[in-house]
Amino acid sequence: MTNDSPEETRAGGGPRSTGPRNRPNDNVTILTSSVDMMGRGPGGGRVHRPSGGGDNASALSSSSVELSSSLELSIQTRIFKIIVIGDSNVGKTCLTFRFTGGSFPDKTEATIGVDFREKAVEIEGETIKVQVWDTAGQERFRKSMVEHYYRNVHAVVFVYDVTKMNSFRNLQTWIQECNGHRVSASVPRVLVGNKCDLVDHIQVPSNMALKFADAHNMLLFETSAKDPRESQNVDSIFMSLACRLKAQKSLLYRDVEREDGRVRLTQEAETKTNCPC
Numbered sequence: 001m002t003n004d005s006p007e008e009t010r011a012g013g014g015p016r017s018t019g020p021r022n023r024p025n026d027n028v029t030i031l032t033s034s035v036d037m038m039g040r041g042p043g044g045g046r047v048h049r050p051s052g053g054g055d056n057a058s059a060l061s062s063s064s065v066e067l068s069s070s071l072e073l074s075i076q077t078r079i080f081k082i083i084v085i086g087d088s089n090v091g092k093t094c095l096t097f098r099f100t101g102g103s104f105p106d107k108t109e110a111t112i113g114v115d116f117r118e119k120a121v122e123i124e125g126e127t128i129k130v131q132v133w134d135t136a137g138q139e140r141f142r143k144s145m146v147e148h149y150y151r152n153v154h155a156v157v158f159v160y161d162v163t164k165m166n167s168f169r170n171l172q173t174w175i176q177e178c179n180g181h182r183v184s185a186s187v188p189r190v191l192v193g194n195k196c197d198l199v200d201h202i203q204v205p206s207n208m209a210l211k212f213a214d215a216h217n218m219l220l221f222e223t224s225a226k227d228p229r230e231s232q233n234v235d236s237i238f239m240s241l242a243c244r245l246k247a248q249k250s251l252l253y254r255d256v257e258r259e260d261g262r263v264r265l266t267q268e269a270e271t272k273t274n275c276p277c
Ligand SMILES: Nc1nc2c(ncn2[C@@H]2O[C@H](COP(=O)(O)OP(=O)(O)OP(=O)(O)O)[C@@H](O)[C@H]2O)c(=O)[nH]1
Pocket: 086, 087, 088, 089, 090, 091, 092, 093, 094, 095, 108, 109, 110, 111, 112, 135, 136, 137, 138, 194, 195, 196, 197, 198, 223, 224, 225, 226, 227
């Protein structure tokens, strides 16, 4: 897949997300983990059973069922690749950890290259894997990886630290880097001001960030990876993107057609407009 992302809808006019705003709709469920996803069964998928009897055959049969089920599921589950970029120390790792793991890590170290985290979510009855790429903020740890970050990306999250004006000013450089890697203007982007729990140290006023977000056609989320009361707000960052991506044309090969016992993958062309976000 190239950056064949959905048509952009204007995001800047939407509300800045703080506290209880942007709560996921009832149609949106965050599954606890990808293990859950595997446990949900094949959803009517075909099961291939080996011939013959006996215990071995039954064991084989059950592992074949599992393999077949997970294969069906992985073929049919769409994956949205979302990269998180911004200066070192702004909290990219903590935000991705909060979303995928539901907690704030006790200790973090500078990311080297990239870390992947994944979470299965259900949107309007469809299970989707949100694959979050937590990238290194330090130049020396990202050099060789930059091409990989941007390849086939579906959405981009720009993060700054509300207590560090420099991290906000540097957003321009991050946006340039993103544009320089042929990320289409139609790939959804959001802006995240992190560490809002440090209320006495805020250097980036909300109105300044909102202006910047509007100018770049992005939604702004001001949040804290650390404050557990903000966890739903952190979820909203990724869920709003997933909803937007789902609502528009498909990003991954999804439909499975079988002809003469062979599996053929075709690109889904359907467009849905009933996104809850
Ligand atoms: N107070 C507060 N501290 C935070 C928050 N998020 C992250 N931190 C702290 O900020 C520091 C950096 O967090 P990371 O998540 O490692 O930052 P990063 O952007 O991934 O850094 P790199 O991997 O170097 O790019 C850590 O000490 C975190 O504990 C937050 O919301 N509030």
